[in-house]
Amino acid sequence: MSQAGRNAEVELVTIGDELLLGFTIDTNGAHIARRLAEHGIAVARRVAVGDEVEVIAEAVREALERTGAVITTGGLGPTSDDLTRDAVAQVFGRELLVDESHLEWMRDRWKKRFGRDMPESNRRQAMIPAGAKRLDNKHGSAPGILIEDERGRFVVTLPGVPRELRGMVEDTLIPLLRDRGCGAGGECIKSLTLRTTGVAESLLQDKLQGVIPTEGRDLQFAYLPGVDGVDLRLTVRARNAALAEQQLNRAASALRAAVGESIYGENDADLARVLLDACRSRKLKVAVAESCTGGLLGARLTSVPGSSDVFVGGVIAYSNEVKVRELAVSGRDLQEHGAVSEQVVRQMALGAQERFDVDVALAITGVAGPNGGTVDKPVGLVWICAAIGDRIEPRKIQSWGDRQEIRHRAAQAAMELARRMLA
Amino acid sequence: MSQAGRNAEVELVTIGDELLLGFTIDTNGAHIARRLAEHGIAVARRVAVGDEVEVIAEAVREALERTGAVITTGGLGPTSDDLTRDAVAQVFGRELLVDESHLEWMRDRWKKRFGRDMPESNRRQAMIPAGAKRLDNKHGSAPGILIEDERGRFVVTLPGVPRELRGMVEDTLIPLLRDRGCGAGGECIKSLTLRTTGVAESLLQDKLQGVIPTEGRDLQFAYLPGVDGVDLRLTVRARNAALAEQQLNRAASALRAAVGESIYGENDADLARVLLDACRSRKLKVAVAESCTGGLLGARLTSVPGSSDVFVGGVIAYSNEVKVRELAVSGRDLQEHGAVSEQVVRQMALGAQERFDVDVALAITGVAGPNGGTVDKPVGLVWICAAIGDRIEPRKIQSWGDRQEIRHRAAQAAMELARRMLA
Numbered sequence: 001m002s003q004a005g006r007n008a009e010v011e012l013v014t015i016g017d018e019l020l021l022g023f024t025i026d027t028n029g030a031h032i033a034r035r036l037a038e039h040g041i042a043v044a045r046r047v048a049v050g051d052e053v054e055v056i057a058e059a060v061r062e063a064l065e066r067t068g069a070v071i072t073t074g075g076l077g078p079t080s081d082d083l084t085r086d087a088v089a090q091v092f093g094r095e096l097l098v099d100e101s102h103l104e105w106m107r108d109r110w111k112k113r114f115g116r117d118m119p120e121s122n123r124r125q126a127m128i129p130a131g132a133k134r135l136d137n138k139h140g141s142a143p144g145i146l147i148e149d150e151r152g153r154f155v156v157t158l159p160g161v162p163r164e165l166r167g168m169v170e171d172t173l174i175p176l177l178r179d180r181g182c183g184a185g186g187e188c189i190k191s192l193t194l195r196t197t198g199v200a201e202s203l204l205q206d207k208l209q210g211v212i213p214t215e216g217r218d219l220q221f222a223y224l225p226g227v228d229g230v231d232l233r234l235t236v237r238a239r240n241a242a243l244a245e246q247q248l249n250r251a252a253s254a255l256r257a258a259v260g261e262s263i264y265g266e267n268d269a270d271l272a273r274v275l276l277d278a279c280r281s282r283k284l285k286v287a288v289a290e291s292c293t294g295g296l297l298g299a300r301l302t303s304v305p306g307s308s309d310v311f312v313g314g315v316i317a318y319s320n321e322v323k324v325r326e327l328a329v330s331g332r333d334l335q336e337h338g339a340v341s342e343q344v345v346r347q348m349a350l351g352a353q354e355r356f357d358v359d360v361a362l363a364i365t366g367v368a369g370p371n372g373g374t375v376d377k378p379v380g381l382v383w384i385c386a387a388i389g390d391r392i393e394p395r396k397i398q399s400w401g402d403r404q405e406i407r408h409r410a411a412q413a414a415m416e417l418a419r420r421m422l423a
Numbered sequence: 424m425s426q427a428g429r430n431a432e433v434e435l436v437t438i439g440d441e442l443l444l445g446f447t448i449d450t451n452g453a454h455i456a457r458r459l460a461e462h463g464i465a466v467a468r469r470v471a472v473g474d475e476v477e478v479i480a481e482a483v484r485e486a487l488e489r490t491g492a493v494i495t496t497g498g499l500g501p502t503s504d505d506l507t508r509d510a511v512a513q514v515f516g517r518e519l520l521v522d523e524s525h526l527e528w529m530r531d532r533w534k535k536r537f538g539r540d541m542p543e544s545n546r547r548q549a550m551i552p553a554g555a556k557r558l559d560n561k562h563g564s565a566p567g568i569l570i571e572d573e574r575g576r577f578v579v580t581l582p583g584v585p586r587e588l589r590g591m592v593e594d595t596l597i598p599l600l601r602d603r604g605c606g607a608g609g610e611c612i613k614s615l616t617l618r619t620t621g622v623a624e625s626l627l628q629d630k631l632q633g634v635i636p637t638e639g640r641d642l643q644f645a646y647l648p649g650v651d652g653v654d655l656r657l658t659v660r661a662r663n664a665a666l667a668e669q670q671l672n673r674a675a676s677a678l679r680a681a682v683g684e685s686i687y688g689e690n691d692a693d694l695a696r697v698l699l700d701a702c703r704s705r706k707l708k709v710a711v712a713e714s715c716t717g718g719l720l721g722a723r724l725t726s727v728p729g730s731s732d733v734f735v736g737g738v739i740a741y742s743n744e745v746k747v748r749e750l751a752v753s754g755r756d757l758q759e760h761g762a763v764s765e766q767v768v769r770q771m772a773l774g775a776q777e778r779f780d781v782d783v784a785l786a787i788t789g790v791a792g793p794n795g796g797t798v799d800k801p802v803g804l805v806w807i808c809a810a811i812g813d814r815i816e817p818r819k820i821q822s823w824g825d826r827q828e829i830r831h832r833a834a835q836a837a838m839e840l841a842r843r844m845l846a
Contacts (some may be wrong), residue, residue, distance in 0.1 A: 294725025
């Protein structure tokens with residue numbers, strides 16, 4: 001049996017022509033699937049169909065026959081394209097009736113919010129199949145619906161607006177499914193990601209040889225290489241959440257022991273935040289000197305709220321003149337060794353350290369491409385340097401990918417170098 | 424009939440537990456759908472299933488019965504989870520046979536690329552159902568498969584690795600479907616996006632009142648508000664590509680006439696590139712002075728290849744000391760008016776213009792949040808300024824969204840201000 005299919009409990013039906021034309025990427029489906037997995041509720045299948053009553057009804061009917069539990073998203077808006085209500089009513093052979101109290105609420109909302117009468121077309125949003133339950137939407141105007149048949153098979157409809165959907169998954173869908181016993185008999189799936197950067201996947205594999213002994217049905221392990229580095233993802237299945245947590249922690253400890261300091265954080269940890277925290281706790285101020293990244297490193301660091309108590313500023317030294325004038329890089333070194341060289345990156349870091357009177361300065365200069373590469377200095381060649389107090393560490397890296405990836409990896413590598421020096 | 428379902432020609436089946444656990448967002452499905460729509464081939468339904476032979480076979484069989492033309496992605500790798508080959512063979516009642524010539528090619532590839540023998544497990548990737556056609560993959564090691572029955576119903580399997588998939592959609596899938604007559608009788612769907620920034624959706628709606636007269640079955644129009652601004656998307660359907668092109672151009676002309684200079688580009692146009700081009704053609708050099716964006720504006724400008732002939736550099740003046748020292752901002756103005764003020768943003772722009780000896784200087788200072796807002800200067804308040812030669816134009820904007828959105832909008836607004844001044 002497959003991982004996902006083992007406790008097949010619900011199916012998702014996502015509705016909207018946009019999905020079939022490829023204008024929209026189905027992030028809602030992924031979000032629901034992940035949140036349900038964390039609650040031990042398995043998704044057996046996801047289907048996307050267009051805005052057509054018959055097709056929606058067919059997809060819902062098939063899913064209902066297979067698993068008896070269907071969640072739909074989309075098609076609850078006020079326009080004539082929004083047909084989920086009609087399709088679901090058809091599947092269950094029910095009439096659509098106006099929910100007067102909801103209609104009243106909507107009219108009120110329009111008056112208060114927009115200072116005018118609700119357009120009559122919005123009336124559709126107050127239609128609910130006979131015998132169905134309205135699921136209040138605290139995040140927008142279209143309510144969800146819960147409808148079931150005499151055999152207990154049910155459909156939950158949710159809106160397609162991502163913010164509304166995410167809200168209703170938490171405050172409505174998960175409690176509702178748990179009340180109905182979903183996930184109770186099933187396994188709980190939990191996952192943990194350990195983030196590394198600057199270490200090749202093959203090297204990680206060598207380090208992890210024999211470390212994850214029980215891989216199999218209940219424990220899965222994946223290398224996820226990306227532009228931030230290689231993430232190590234552990235996924236466990238267990239009878240309940242406590243057991244899953246326990247197994248996850250045990251496996252994570254083994255991983256940590258083997259991989260060591262290359263791990264900079266967990267799950268969605270951001271290296272910029274990790275570095276800023278390390279500097280903050282040591283009362284160190286940070287500045288940057290950027291050539292090929294053109295401000296990206298500064299942007300990464302300042303994307304973290306509260307970075308202003310650590311990060312002071314920097315120089316974007318894109319042209320050679322700026323490197324000389326603003327960072328006191330030697331014109332002769334630029335000429336002799338080129339802008340992408342150990343000599344220049346050192347002087348950039350020292351220049352920034354002095355100019356901004358900081359403890360920590362990070363410098364980057366490289367060939368981001370796609371043009372400008374030579375045999376000696378190919379596209380992807382980047383020099384980074386961290387100056388921390390008196391310690392100055394330049395590093396040469398050969399990056400890959402497109403211009404944006406090379407720049408992103410360069411900023412990541414510079415932050416990682418400083419993090420390691422501080423560790 | 425729905426838009427997407429009208430010429431139902433193919434169905435997509437996406438394979439992988441990752442999709443049902445929500446670890447992966449199905450960008451492949453969206454990509455295929457969009458490219459096929461552009462070639463007049465409609466996608467009737469998209470299904471995602473887990474790594475289980477029976478379930479994959481069931482989904483493929485159902486899709487085959489509905490439309491007779493199925494495209495799968497994923498499940499072609501070398502591991503035991505990769506079961507698409509087996510499932511498809513089962514649906515067509517065929518045996519899996521080793522494709523000796525492909526096996527040879529793979530062995531060769533391993534020797535050359537990795538300097539060692541191919542692991543025996545990879546043999547699976549050379550298995551092909553009897554009577555099926557191998558579809559060479561120039562972008563990786565797993566070939567695709569084309570298999571059909573005596574009634575002409577067929578399945579095309581493609582790999583799930585996005586880069587490989589995208590390559591094979593262009594060089595294999597589209598030619599193959601066109602050869603089989605897909606999209607020939609169907610309508611051609613073409614779309615064009617006109618990009619605007621800095622103009623509210625409601626204002627655009629006022630300007631466009633009555634401009635798009637024939638909206639309906641063949642012409643659709645959508646406002647797509649995002650962090651870059653509001654995109655205006657036109658979608659037309661016509662009997663053939665030439666006709667679609669013609670209708671699209673006619674509608675686009677009407678839009679351009681009504682919206683005017685707020686349109687900075689088409690489709691995936693990047694405002695940074697547009698601004699750099701405008702400066703390049705006038706032989707103007709550019710520098711930046713950034714506070715709340717922390718380097719983001721510089722990063723945006725330098726993300727464009729070849730920006731170095733226009734963009735010189737900048738100062739990231741995150742702290743007030745740096746604003747005073749590096750950009751000659753008046754300490755008194757900082758104290759009297761605060762860092763987020765017209766006085767300070769003007770001096771930042773002038774300081775950068777002088778310091779970097781450039782024609783065009785862009786400055787940004789604002790409250791990016793989530794903390795640091797006051798009643799007078801709430802989160803989202805940003806001052807931008809463009810100095811072009813002797814012209815100095817400061818603008819106050821009240822942005823919204825989270826920290827990253829506020830910063831992104833600020834950089835976008837500063838570039839747009841300069842673009843308009845140059846227009």
